[in-house]
Amino acid sequence: xxxxxxxxxxxxxxxxxxxxxxxxxxxxxxxxxxxxxxxxxxxxxxxxxxxxxxxxxxxxxxxxxxxxxxxxxxxxxxxxxxxxxxxxxxxxxxxxxxxxxxxxxxxxxxxxxxxxxxxxxxxxxxxxxxxxxxxxxxxxxxxxxxxxxxxxxxxxxxxxxxxxxxxxxxxxxxxxxxxxxxxxxxxxxxxxxxxxxxxxxxxxxxxxxxxxxxxxxxxxxxxxxxxxxxxxxxxxxxxxxxxxxxxxxxxxxxxxxxxxxxxxxxxxxxxxxxxxxxxxxxxxxxxxxxxxxxxxxxxxxxxxxxxxxxxxxxxxxxxxxxxxxxxxxxxxxxxxxxxxxxxxxxxxxxxxxxxxxxxxxxxxxxxxxxxxxxxxxxxxxxxxxxxxxxxxxxxxxxxxxx
Amino acid sequence: xxxxxxxxxxxxxxxxxxxxxxxxxxxxxxxxxxxxxxxxxxxxxxxxxxxxxxxxxxxxxxxxxxxxxxxxxxxxxxxxxxxxxxxxxxxxxxxxxxxxxxxxx
Amino acid sequence: xxxxxxxxxxxxxxxxxxxxxxxxxxxxxxxxxxxxxxxxxxxxxxxxxxxxxxxxxxxxxxxxxxxxxxxxxxxxxxxxxxxxxxxxxxxxxxxxxxxxxxxxxxxxxxxxxxxxxxxxxxxxxxxxxxxxxxxxxxxxxxxxxxxxxxxxxxxxxxxxxxxxx
Numbered sequence: 075x076x077x078x079x080x081x082x083x084x085x086x087x088x089x090x091x092x093x094x095x096x097x098x099x100x101x102x103x104x105x106x107x108x109x110x111x112x113x114x115x116x117x118x119x120x121x122x123x124x125x126x127x128x129x130x131x132x133x134x135x136x137x138x139x140x141x142x143x144x145x146x147x148x149x150x151x152x153x154x155x156x157x158x159x160x161x162x163x164x165x166x167x168x169x170x171x172x173x174x175x176x177x178x179x180x181x182x183x184x185x186x187x188x189x190x191x192x193x194x195x196x197x198x199x200x201x202x203x204x205x206x207x208x209x210x211x212x213x214x215x216x217x218x219x220x221x222x223x224x225x226x227x228x229x230x231x232x233x234x235x236x237x238x239x240x241x242x243x244x245x246x247x248x249x250x251x252x253x254x255x256x257x258x259x260x261x262x263x264x265x266x267x268x269x270x271x272x273x274x275x276x277x278x279x280x281x282x283x284x285x286x287x288x289x290x291x292x293x294x295x296x297x298x299x300x301x302x303x304x305x306x307x308x309x310x311x312x313x314x315x316x317x318x319x320x321x322x323x324x325x326x327x328x329x330x331x332x333x334x335x336x337x338x339x340x341x342x343x344x345x346x347x348x349x350x351x352x353x354x355x356x357x358x359x360x361x362x363x364x365x366x367x368x369x370x371x372x373x374x375x376x377x378x379x380x381x382x383x384x385x386x387x388x389x390x391x392x393x394x395x396x397x398x399x400x401x402x403x404x405x406x407x408x409x410x411x412x413x414x415x416x417x418x419x420x421x422x423x424x425x426x427x428x429x430x431x432x433x434x435x436x437x438x439x440x441x442x443x444x445x446x447x448x449x450x451x452x453x454x455x456x457x458x459x460x461x462x463x464x465x466x467x468x469x470x471x472x473x474x475x476x
Numbered sequence: 477x478x479x480x481x482x483x484x485x486x487x488x489x490x491x492x493x494x495x496x497x498x499x500x501x502x503x504x505x506x507x508x509x510x511x512x513x514x515x516x517x518x519x520x521x522x523x524x525x526x527x528x529x530x531x532x533x534x535x536x537x538x539x540x541x542x543x544x545x546x547x548x549x550x551x552x553x554x555x556x557x558x559x560x561x562x563x564x565x566x567x568x569x570x571x572x573x574x575x576x577x578x579x580x581x
Numbered sequence: 582x583x584x585x586x587x588x589x590x591x592x593x594x595x596x597x598x599x600x601x602x603x604x605x606x607x608x609x610x611x612x613x614x615x616x617x618x619x620x621x622x623x624x625x626x627x628x629x630x631x632x633x634x635x636x637x638x639x640x641x642x643x644x645x646x647x648x649x650x651x652x653x654x655x656x657x658x659x660x661x662x663x664x665x666x667x668x669x670x671x672x673x674x675x676x677x678x679x680x681x682x683x684x685x686x687x688x689x690x691x692x693x694x695x696x697x698x699x700x701x702x703x704x705x706x707x708x709x710x711x712x713x714x715x716x717x718x719x720x721x722x723x724x725x726x727x728x729x730x731x732x733x734x735x736x737x738x739x740x741x742x743x744x745x746x
Contacts, residue, residue, distance in 0.1 A: 478583055478585045479586055479589050479629075482691050484630070486688055486691055486692075487593045487626075489684055489687040489688060490600075491596060491623075492683075493683050493684040493687075494597070494601060494603075494604055494680070495600065495604075496676075496679070497679075498603060498604035500676030501604070501669050501670060501672065501673035502604065502669060502670070503667065506654055507603075510604075510612060510616050510651060511603070511604060513643075513651075514600050514603060514604075514616070514619065517620065517623045520635075521626055524626075524627060524630045524632050524635065525630060528630045528631060528703070529696065530696070530697060530698060530699065532702075532703045532704070533699045533701035536714070537710050537711045537714055540632055540634075540707070540711055541711065541714060541721045541724070544638065544715075545724050545725075547635075547638060548728045548731070550643075551642055551646065551647055551732070551735075552731050552732055552735035553735075554647045554650060555735050555739045556735050556742070558650055558651065559739035559743035561654055561658065562658065562742075562743045565657070565658040
């Protein structure tokens, strides 16, 4: 009985056992806490960087298979350790700094890009009691830390002393700031339903996953996450045929690897945030209450599913032009997410007598409302497209609007 | 409490005075604006320290509301101020506040 | 000297070194980065004062928006660090004297007065009270609405002022 309890609650029991061992060695409680905190931070950081090792070969194999070619298959039987080969290659490259560039800024930028990507892992819930730090304002922390990424891009471009890097940085900052607004509005709708801003509270409050309750918010958040992490179809700024590598032009060797790592860590963090806010986090039809040892694996599986969707988009959709991208954010996503927020605020106030049925009734009404809004949006877009097709010149949608 | 209230207030006063030195002694208009932002931050620390040590016992959150309004006003002021600086730069080709001393060119 | 005092000293060092870097650096871009460092230090102070939501708002608004705005304005008006542009004007010594004198007076007063502090804990639902007080008529709904009108006016005004003819 004790053995099964230990196995089913493996992660928390492991922490308790390690704490017991250290107390048995005679360490005072503050030292035990300190060592436990440091080990926890190390585990989270290593796990975040493991994401790069796992998702780099996965991305290349998946996109290759979608394009009917084998992908990397030299490094292990199926090319699965390709990331190690990439890392060794990048470590052996020469580190070049442009002559008139600001050396301190050139070296500061790769560090500043990785730090906010890793800081997000502190508030993601991996299980019913497994979380780095359960802040009261977890989701606001995630958004605030994402704002530091914007600053790091500007420092990287300025430190390169290259006007094309600077142009690309202006566009990147524009895109990042434009897609932050619908993202925050969708998070607000989720927080209204969950009545708490802590990530663990949001997972606990999802008896029905919020993707089913608010599909509009889920889709808008997915699109905004794609744009925030500079993934296709919004990766105009780092594609090879556009501004070659964008703001990372003048970086070589290990510093470029830092930008690369930061992008994948960001992608993994965004996938876990989507699964926490919209797909139910570590919940899987009650499995996490019976056997909490499976909870991190459930989170990982949902994150892998979301990343597969992101890779699917990259393999199949063409890139969107920059002004169309920004216009899409401000003119389409912001009004739609505002409508979603108003709908959520109305649905919350529906008086429900029995608190057991409250999530189902509110979820159902919200789903119906979302479908109505989607139908109205489709009608409006249909009429606008038809009017544009009958327009005297087709220039209205193809050229830049002034 | 471990940290006496006067420590917070002294740090806020130091930040305010450094910002004041920045405003009084720099030529560049944007550097003056950065000094003003430092002063507003010092005021915010003061407000929140007083809220925490004097008002939190009553359960109200007036200090935090005040600080949020100050942050909002600072953001609006920074936006308009920087727009003005850019407009002046476009006309006079300079951002030194000493060169912009006549209404006519 | 316990842990929170140590953290306080580290955070105040970060904030004050950032502030000194802002007002003394000739290179404006580096001054802006020191300003970001100072903002992060001030956000740390807010967390120490148990006002987490204000710390996150500070990071989001100041670091994520105002610092980027200042950096863009610096890049659009390039007069960074040529040798003939001096950073300080002729009255910098009097400015320094005034700032130091003001700090001396303030520190003296702050150390002499006994403040009416009360040792208590912050209520755990401070966020809910904050939200409710911002929209309740007995609370602060009027400043809230006026602040939103102010932001609208600033938005429109900034766009009109900085527009090319």
